[in-house]
Amino acid sequence: MAQDQSLDTLTVHAGTEPDPVTGARQTPIYQTTSYQFRDVDHAARLFNLEEVGYIYSRLTNPTVAALQNRVAALEGGAGAVCCSSGHAAQILALFPLMGPGKNIVASTRLYGGTVTQFSHAIRRFGWSAKFVDLDDTDALRAAIDDDTRAVFCESISNPGGYVTDIPEVAKIADAAGIPLIVDNTLATPYLCRPLEMGATLVVHSLTKFMTGNGTVTGGAVVDSGKFDWSANGKFPSLSEPEPAYHGLKFHETFGALAFTFHGIAIGLRDLGMTMNPQGAHYTLMGIETLALRMPRHVENAEKVAQWLEGDPRVTSVTYAGLASSPWNGTAKRLYPKGAGSLFNFSIKGGYEAAVKLVDALELFSHVANLGDARSLVIHPASTTHRQLTEDQQRAAGAAPELVRLSIGIENPDDLIADLDRALAKATG
CATH class of the missing domain: 3.40.640.10 (Type I PLP-dependent aspartate aminotransferase-like (Major domain))
Structure with a gap:
């Protein structure tokens, strides 16, 4: 081929x-x-x-x-x-x-299960991990030492949907010989x-x-x-x-x-x-349908995120595909086809309202997965990231008041209608 x-x-x-x-x-x-x-x-x-x-x-x-x-x-x-x-x-x-006594430098913005794996499980091999905000390149350089054997990140992070400046991080790793x-x-x-x-x-x-x-x-x-x-x-x-x-x-x-x-x-x-x-x-x-599905995932995510950002019941949307995102410039430069279809948002009422919203959704499936053709929802702080401390949750983009959406390939108007109904129930 x-x-x-x-x-x-x-x-x-x-x-x-x-x-x-x-x-x-x-x-x-x-x-x-x-x-x-x-x-x-x-x-x-x-x-x-x-x-x-x-x-x-x-x-x-x-x-x-x-x-x-x-x-x-x-x-x-x-x-x-x-x-x-x-x-x-x-x-x-x-x-x-790796080997006993060796470490990796990992992004703070990682899937909660990965943070747990790197914080606890790999220690049984004698390995360790240092967590760094990879947007802070000086901190990344300072974290790499003689025992560091790799830098680890996500291109688009779960659950926050943040994007990583891969070329910049790669230069630092390459200079360190890892x-x-x-x-x-x-x-x-x-x-x-x-x-x-x-x-x-x-x-x-x-x-x-x-x-x-x-x-x-x-x-x-x-x-x-x-x-x-x-x-x-x-x-x-x-x-x-x-x-x-x-x-x-x-x-x-x-x-x-x-x-x-x-x-x-x-x-x-x-x-x-x-x-x-x-x-x-x-x-x-x-995989045969990947190139057909991904444009629809992105198109739907952009439409849903824009609608949520404009709703007064929503306090924040963390999606790099939005012009308001601090990562939008990086996304446009490195991810020109789109910033994916997974992101967080928070609503007025904090933790309790977020939980009510998840329970009120009907079209979104409440499951511990993402990347399905179906739209999915989860409350990370009580599920995928519940093993982490609140500080770790916030660093990973999974604060207690946030809800994670994985936008599927359905009609986006139907997804927005489902969110609208659930927001009404959650915020009273």
Whole structure:
């Protein structure tokens, strides 16, 4: 598949060819655990990473491989590894980079589950995270030390809908000799291609806009293939001999595909966070309509956000697509197709009114998800971000009085009517 083809074409064709055995045009679901070796030498070459092929579906599977190739093509990466969820993708991305005593510098504007993962779970590996407002570039530079192994941010943040100046952050990470990892879940490659802006790695929760229909969970890590893992000795898992493969050096052996091969041969092998082939199949089908869905998501979000901003019962709307947003200039410069379709708003009456509004909505589905074709609503402070302190909630854009909307592809006038009715009930 030609890499110079448009994203609209790549969403349909990238990574998939007719099945060579049956001629099936849609990628089959290879529902198998293992694969027949031609002979003992063939098996040995596969296990030694001397030949590319299929061994066991915890590592590689033809349906999942097709999805990996498609996601890599959409992001403009050298390779991709798919896994069981977006959270799994974050650990899979960090695993080759980190070690006991090492840290990452992460944006304060992150999904609450990610803040919890970085604040607590990764400490069990001996890793740690420093949280910084990435708009403050001086603070970002000051936070990076000799033990920092990555900078982490979201292209469009959940739940606030803020946008990150990826090129500026990438320059700082590059100067420090460490990779920038960007969670591109909310933007998708339709709105933003972080690797073209200087990021080294992109992670996705494929569960959201990429699949687009709320049916399966999945994650992906995409590598640019451009980072020199051997430059400064900070990444021995990639630059130094690997004992489990008789001293093989991943970067020396695989070059631009070093990170991708490590993600499969070490990450999936040892962590086991495998994507199932049926989930990969659903995601492949969902991506086929990505370029049709995303413009409607954005168009609807802009209309709903503008209406909310003009309503006297609403005290604030945090959407970078609004001219009033402090991030609007960055959004126009880096996200010209739109600032996504997820944002917060608050209403008069604070926490209690916000809760009443969520309960009063009828067309919006009250679920812990986003990126569905359906419009969704949630109160982050009592759900997705409830593990955080109030200070952390506010820093993440999930203050107690805020409601998060994920705008779907319905008729926007119907969405506004539903919000109007709910606001009337919530504000009395």
